[in-house]
Amino acid sequence: MSGAQPWGFTDDRGTEPGAARVPERVVAYVRAGAALLDLGVRPVAVYGSGHDGPGYDPAKAGGLEAAGVPYLGPGRALDEGVLRELRPDLVVDVTYDGKSPYALDEAVADRLGVPLVALSVGNELTLPEILGRFGALGASLRAGAPVTGDPSAAGPSAGPSAGPSAGSAVGPAGVAEAEAVLRGVAGRTGLAVLALSGAGPDQVHLARPQAWPELARLAALGVRLLDPGPGPGANWLTADWGRVAELGPDLILFDNRFHAVPPYETPPGTRLAAWNPETPPSPAAYARFFRELAEALAA
Missing domain, CATH: 3.40.50.1980 (Nitrogenase molybdenum iron protein domain)
Structure with a gap:
């Protein structure tokens, strides 16, 4: 992936963040980060929710810990200095209400000048639609094609460029x-x-x-x-x-x-x-x- 192409994605709040090139340094909520890793996009770090402690929850980590992805602790208590040192160019969270990111205050991303994508995991979408949205985001980050996101389209299996986790070759089939x-x-x-x-x-x-x-x-x-x-x-x-x-x-x-x-x-x-x-x-x-x-x- 060259990263030279412009990038865009419409998230499930209707927000349309864009960038001059494909984001390569993604920081994500742990649930979203584990999904992205399965889809072939390795985050540079992940953070937890208010339910999480200072270390990985084994039930939520997926392949992240084994892949050596750092865990930063609960999102609402993130050290912004540490986050800034990671030089993220995209934050990926989830949303349950279609309005606000779940685990990170959006003002943190604003202060860093980093776009934030929040994908719905609530019951306004079906599970196949949710999987399709994450697949579309993963595909856009791997290939750099601007995506508005068709919730009925499941993304392809993980590509080789980002080191997918074990089992990530499983696709919609x-x-x-x-x-x-x-x-x-x-x-x-x-x-x-x-x-x-x-x-x-x-x-x-x-x-x-x-x-x-x-x-x-x-x-x-x-x-x-x-x-x-x-x-x-x-x-x-x-x-x-x-x-x-x-x-x-x-x-x-x-x-x-x-x-x-x-x-x-x-x-x-x-x-x-x-x-x-x-x-x-x-x-x-x-x-x-x-x-x-x-x-x-x-x-």
Whole structure:
């Protein structure tokens, strides 16, 4: 990649940052950075969210740590001097509301004079659309072609120029294959699945399936996801562990991020499978998740 071509990209806030050449020094939110690495774009550094600590969360790191990509700590507490020394020419974050970057104050990028791209991971887009948006961004950073972003177009598999992480050669076809496997297993077993995030011995957050693009995708593939029922909370219903027993899941998808806690109480015979609500939005990461869930359902 020569970097001599002008570059542009329209993000999911409608912002249209551009540059005289293709950005080569990308700093990203860890979820976005792990996806970009899978897509063949190696960030120079990544940062976390307010849930993250001073070191990598293994559930969220993807291939970043193994690839030697530095982690700078939570985005809202970034040392701007350290960030300036990295000489970034693009910041990539995610957005849940289509208005603001999630993990970094946009004023930081403004002070550095660096464009910021924020891609949606909320439920206003389907999972295939989200994967397509990240694929389009990755393609623009590899090839330098100005992209306005067609959310229906999934990006190509990782190119050789940026050192993709292990498994990054998985493209849309690999996701389709994994989905076909999962669809078949879900149809045969018919097991009831509950997604949750543990908050302690007396509290648990139960996911509302249609509020999460990947859970909505699982439902579309025939996975029988349990809804926690009425109550406050758009994404989660907060309850006690007794509610889990009342719902009677056959399999629990538990949040395996560092800040969540393992399930305290599960109905006898209930299976467990890990779920990262911040899975990197790349074909490789989701193909792996779908296959792991298929294995858990079939066990």
